[in-house]
Amino acid sequence: MEREEMMEATGCGAERTPESTSKPFAVNTSGALTESASAGSETSHTGYAIEFTDVSLRYPGTREDALHKVSFRLPCDTICGLFGRNGAGKTSIMALLAGLRQPSAGTVRVFGQDPFENTSIVPHVSYIYLKNAPDDLMNAYKARRYLQMGALFRPQWDGDYARFLLKRFDIPEKKTASKMSQGQRAALRCVIGLASRAPLSIFDEAYLGMDAVYRHLFIDELLADYLRFPRTILFSTHYISEMERLFSEVLIIDDGRVLLHDEADTLRKEGQSLADLFISLTLKEGESYDA
Amino acid sequence: MRQALDNDRPLFLQIKELIEDAILTGELAPDDQIPSNSQLVSTYGVNPVTVHKGVSLLLDEGIIYKRRGIGMYVSREAPERIRTRYQKSFRAEYIEPLLERAVLLGISIEELGRMMGER
Numbered sequence: 353m354e355r356e357e358m359m360e361a362t363g364c365g366a367e368r369t370p371e372s373t374s375k376p377f378a379v380n381t382s383g384a385l386t387e388s389a390s391a392g393s394e395t396s397h398t399g400y401a402i403e404f405t406d407v408s409l410r411y412p413g414t415r416e417d418a419l420h421k422v423s424f425r426l427p428c429d430t431i432c433g434l435f436g437r438n439g440a441g442k443t444s445i446m447a448l449l450a451g452l453r454q455p456s457a458g459t460v461r462v463f464g465q466d467p468f469e470n471t472s473i474v475p476h477v478s479y480i481y482l483k484n485a486p487d488d489l490m491n492a493y494k495a496r497r498y499l500q501m502g503a504l505f506r507p508q509w510d511g512d513y514a515r516f517l518l519k520r521f522d523i524p525e526k527k528t529a530s531k532m533s534q535g536q537r538a539a540l541r542c543v544i545g546l547a548s549r550a551p552l553s554i555f556d557e558a559y560l561g562m563d564a565v566y567r568h569l570f571i572d573e574l575l576a577d578y579l580r581f582p583r584t585i586l587f588s589t590h591y592i593s594e595m596e597r598l599f600s601e602v603l604i605i606d607d608g609r610v611l612l613h614d615e616a617d618t619l620r621k622e623g624q625s626l627a628d629l630f631i632s633l634t635l636k637e638g639e640s641y642d643a
Numbered sequence: 644m645r646q647a648l649d650n651d652r653p654l655f656l657q658i659k660e661l662i663e664d665a666i667l668t669g670e671l672a673p674d675d676q677i678p679s680n681s682q683l684v685s686t687y688g689v690n691p692v693t694v695h696k697g698v699s700l701l702l703d704e705g706i707i708y709k710r711r712g713i714g715m716y717v718s719r720e721a722p723e724r725i726r727t728r729y730q731k732s733f734r735a736e737y738i739e740p741l742l743e744r745a746v747l748l749g750i751s752i753e754e755l756g757r758m759m760g761e762r
Contacts, residue, residue: 431690571688579681579691596650600692617655617693625650 401584402426407458418444420608433599434588441608442588450479478550480558491529506548514547534561555587592627658697663725673719
């Protein structure tokens with residue numbers, strides 16, 4: 353029952369999901385993270401999976417902040433859509449969450465702790481992003497090898513589920529990633545992201561290159577697995593209209609700043625989809641757009 | 644039940660309405676079990692929080708009732724209650740736009756009445 357231990361250990365049970373009461377996540381067990389999270393230290397868990405407080409990020413050799421005083425909090429077990437134009441700062445936010453970068457100012461907390469090079473957090477944050485060049489080092493292995501790596505590095509890894517997903521996406525276990533089609537490679541990465549069952553699962557344009565059938569398959573699987581194992585999912589996408597039903601929360605950033613953060617159902621009004629809203633908020637002067 | 648949802652109307656309302664419509668058409672009769680939240684999630688591909696919100700509204704309005712641990716069922720009063728509520732908005736939602744359009748097309752009230760009689 354390792355994954356249930358983790359869900360509890362992070363303090364991220366299933367409170368926010370409707371059918372959670374029948375789910376066994378409330379069992380308290382001890383684990384390394386439980387101790388650190390419940391020890392009553394300043395970093396103890398607050399019910400938020402993600403907390404950004406005045407986070408700024410400036411890349412070396414640049415004169416402008418890629419992120420400027422970004423603050424937002426994401427409750428546990430929500431599926432949040434992260435929308436922003438190219439260069440708005442989506443990937444910077446996600447890299448900070450994955451512990452790959454340190455903010456220049458402000459604090460980042462994941463399950464109450466600083467994720468940067470934090471070995472008690474990093475295994476529980478899966479960060480799936482587009483790595484689609486066939487000659488990328490990460491594409492040198494057969495599909496099966498990635499599944500073995502998942503089992504090694506992800507405490508909540510479900511190997512049976514991973515193999516089930518490979519079949520659904522028609523990816524042979526013996527196929528080398530560099531020889532796959534673009535869509536298959538993207539699907540393979542999404543399979544890893546789903547089967548990791550990480551309490552914080554980040555998908556950064558991860559399905560780019562998938563055809564419409566694959567994308568729908570991915571969304572179906574994500575929702576079905578989320579019902580079984582609620583977790584916090586942050587999902588960046590340019591396909592807003594196709595994906596917007598997936599989200600319970602929406603975070604819109606522009607130019608390294610938070611433009612808006614609210615519940616999807618509050619933002620979606622009569623005659624205004626999330627996609628419409630996004631365009632009206634981020635259209636720059638002089639630009640035009642016809643729906 | 645209705646198949647497609649629109650992105651430019653609150654989704655929880657659409658979930659609520661599609662169950663109400665199924666009750667109005669008799670597809671769901673009193674004491675029938677309505678689809679579970681997870682069925683609605685997978686059928687319509689919407690977030691579970693959204694589905695929960697729509698179903699909760701039905702529960703609050705007494706359209707459905709809960710059997711603990713089993714599921715949600717259509718209440719006996721549901722068809723009447725839904726009918727009464729929609730009758731109230733029928734004029735504004737259907738008759739007014741119809742008349743407006745008829746005037747635009749030069750269709751007289753008498754003609755309109757004849758068309759309806761033919762059905």
